[in-house]
Amino acid sequence: MGHGRRIPLSPMPNDFETLETLGGEDEVSLLEILDHVLNSGVVIHGSLVISLAGVDLVYLGLNVVLTSVETALSNLQIEEKRSLK
């Protein structure tokens, strides 16, 4: 996911720029954290429903979720810009 679109929600460092967490002992990039918490570990079997803007989006895999959420968020931003015009 290293060079994918960023979820444009709050100030975010450049790809792989380090970010201090946990009392400054460990340096780890925000992208790495996102990658691990979304893509590594136990996935509870079954479909996963995420609601965005009142629309339930159903996904079957977490790899798909990340991409799709990014796309969905990007689309939401476009919609927001349109509505502001």
Next chain:
Amino acid sequence: MSRILVYCGFRQSPELVLPTLGVNAAPVQLRSLDDLSLLWSEVDWPFDPQRMQRSAVEFHEVVQQVFKQTAVIPFRLLSVLDDLPAFTAFATANRERFLQDLNRLKDFVQMECVIYPAPSQTPIDRSSGKAYLEQKAVALRSSEGLAQAVQDSVAHLSREVRVREGKNGTRIFVLVERGRENDFRQAVTTIPIPTHLSRRVSGPWPAAEFLSEQVKIPQMDGAAKAK
């Protein structure tokens, strides 16, 4: 609407200091089934997309606090259970498998090395299709060579290695004995790398890549369908 968000599983021990606050400042709670403990929070669902990054960091910090003290089985952030009965059924159905993996991985952490093309080091040869493909082939061979060199350099440290090729490069996961993380870093960072490639080392992480398949995608017998 609320859901049960599970952070991680681990073997309970009285010496462990557990986190108290989790995602979106939700209290972190402990559910124990014999030797297996699971940390969880009741969270508002769905997550607010506006604070997804923050939720990810908060989730990571809960898992990391436990992982610093003992082996954990991490869950994924966007994986939730309907309610407490579903959670209990899930934990009961999978307790034995979780404990087996925790036992197998108790002395290990996951270190990672990613090899990827250095940005803007080599201009793309667009003179012909053949030239472009040859350039790509050279880069691929070089990347494979470096990936092999990394694996060779940590062979004495690694219990197990997994390699995944992705569109952004080659990702090497190494199961390393806890406490030998610096040996891993030192071994990897002393390997010379070609100018057109970059290398990034990270860890220690929970050994998620080395979980058994039954734990990565556990059964849901008797549990309500996850949403």
